[in-house]
Amino acid sequence: MQQVNLGMIGGGTVGSGVFHAWQTNGGLMAARLGVKLVFRRVAVKSFDEPRPYPIARELLTTDWQEVVNDAEIHVVIELVGGTGIAKTMVLAALARGKTVVTANKALLSAHGKELFAAAAKSGANLYYEASVCGGIPIIKSLREGFVANQFPAIYGIVNGTCNYILSRMKAEGAEFADVLADAQKHGYAETPPDLDIDGFDAQHKIGILASLAHGFWVDHHQIHTEGIRDVSKIDMEFAEKLGYTIKLLGIAKQISAKKPGVQVSVYPTLIPNAHVLASVNGVFNACFVQGDIVGDTLFYGRGAGKDATASAVLSDVADAALDLKNNAKTRVLPFVAHAWNGRVVPMDDIVSRYYVRFSVVDKPGVLAKISAIFAAAKIGISSVIQPEGHAGESVPLILMIHDASNAAMRKALAKISRLPVVKAKPVMFRVESFD
Numbered sequence: 001m002q003q004v005n006l007g008m009i010g011g012g013t014v015g016s017g018v019f020h021a022w023q024t025n026g027g028l029m030a031a032r033l034g035v036k037l038v039f040r041r042v043a044v045k046s047f048d049e050p051r052p053y054p055i056a057r058e059l060l061t062t063d064w065q066e067v068v069n070d071a072e073i074h075v076v077i078e079l080v081g082g083t084g085i086a087k088t089m090v091l092a093a094l095a096r097g098k099t100v101v102t103a104n105k106a107l108l109s110a111h112g113k114e115l116f117a118a119a120a121k122s123g124a125n126l127y128y129e130a131s132v133c134g135g136i137p138i139i140k141s142l143r144e145g146f147v148a149n150q151f152p153a154i155y156g157i158v159n160g161t162c163n164y165i166l167s168r169m170k171a172e173g174a175e176f177a178d179v180l181a182d183a184q185k186h187g188y189a190e191t192p193p194d195l196d197i198d199g200f201d202a203q204h205k206i207g208i209l210a211s212l213a214h215g216f217w218v219d220h221h222q223i224h225t226e227g228i229r230d231v232s233k234i235d236m237e238f239a240e241k242l243g244y245t246i247k248l249l250g251i252a253k254q255i256s257a258k259k260p261g262v263q264v265s266v267y268p269t270l271i272p273n274a275h276v277l278a279s280v281n282g283v284f285n286a287c288f289v290q291g292d293i294v295g296d297t298l299f300y301g302r303g304a305g306k307d308a309t310a311s312a313v314l315s316d317v318a319d320a321a322l323d324l325k326n327n328a329k330t331r332v333l334p335f336v337a338h339a340w341n342g343r344v345v346p347m348d349d350i351v352s353r354y355y356v357r358f359s360v361v362d363k364p365g366v367l368a369k370i371s372a373i374f375a376a377a378k379i380g381i382s383s384v385i386q387p388e389g390h391a392g393e394s395v396p397l398i399l400m401i402h403d404a405s406n407a408a409m410r411k412a413l414a415k416i417s418r419l420p421v422v423k424a425k426p427v428m429f430r431v432e433s434f435d
Helices: 013-033 085-095 105-122 138-145 160-172 176-185 200-214 233-241 306-325 366-376 406-417
Strands: 002-009 035-043 075-078 099-102 153-157 244-255 261-272 284-291 295-302 351-360 381-385 395-405 427-431
Touching: 002 013, 002 306, 013 035, 013 306, 035 306, 075 085, 075 306, 085 099, 085 105, 099 105, 099 306, 105 200, 138 200, 138 284, 138 295, 153 200, 160 176, 160 233, 160 244, 160 284, 200 244, 200 261, 233 244, 233 351, 233 395, 295 306, 351 366, 351 406, 366 381, 366 395, 366 406, 395 406
Parallel strands: 002 035, 002 075, 075 099, 261 427
Antiparallel strands: 153 244, 153 284, 244 261, 284 295, 351 395, 351 427, 381 395
16 A cells, blocks of 8 residues: 655644544545555644644654655645744745645635745645635535536635624623633633634635635735624624624625626624524534535534544545545646636625614604715615613614615715714624525
């Protein structure tokens, strides 16, 4: 049986998870692939750093270059994370013609073009299934399973931390800050949590999916990104009364306008309770993919964690081993640019429906003043909720808005914010109908 030697950089939570999964099912993989997979070297920060699963001491080194420069290692697994030294490591491995497997979504989001060019130059391959949605095989599905499809829309709940927080807020009627603090206490959220709750982790992931789906590498600076800090208990309550659930959604959607393109964005979204994504709760991820031929498909599973990530990493290792078994020919290229005129549509041009919550003075004529500004902007109001029983200087006023461009809404809300009867910055969330 042919043997493929593996080297891994990073032996912490995810790295030790990969090693443990290989110990558990490496024999099964060999039987299925006809290739024996053998770990030759693992680079770690220190020999005694805490890790969920042990790694054989004789395999460890603290010098990552021992992994990259070892002529006997065929596949390098990068699990360091970040966009600094990880980039140097991956480029060094590719330059030596080694296949690279990575779970690093931030690195791909920021430097994907450069990495793919380096792989092409050296004739090596770059696999990255674990970079999006953990154990869900969404990369392989877009590249291979759905190769005959165009993608009118992809909607993803791709950050488990945000989904956990929003799920608990809805189920318990709790405030954002309280759930976040508890999530940090139990290890479901990082400290600080900014990368997750401000939407940037989801931004990296939806950018990768959009690039694969639409054939041009999406610059992450062009992805409109909002987090979940503004979602409150009261918004959850009124969304439920209106028949919706609030989720942080990554969206990659074809836009047919004067200048066609793709919407790529991340923001809290009101989803109809009847839609399957509304029932994705806890730390789970899901991707709802619309293909022009296959129709609607749903991918659901754990989007993070050592075991889910290990499953995806070893899936890539298996593909890499089969490539090497077949005379080192790359069966599937890491990324193929095929839409040379592809563009990300500016957020101001995106049309949507909206949920808006105002904090206003409780007196006659307030709604008329707000409605007048929307009317002047040619923005229609579909429904109004002004609940009773709210004492104090201000009361909530909730409006559901018909289709309007983001630019028109942004300008109208800026004018409304300056009204003396409006006592706080309006809270606005978009509504997705999945039409």
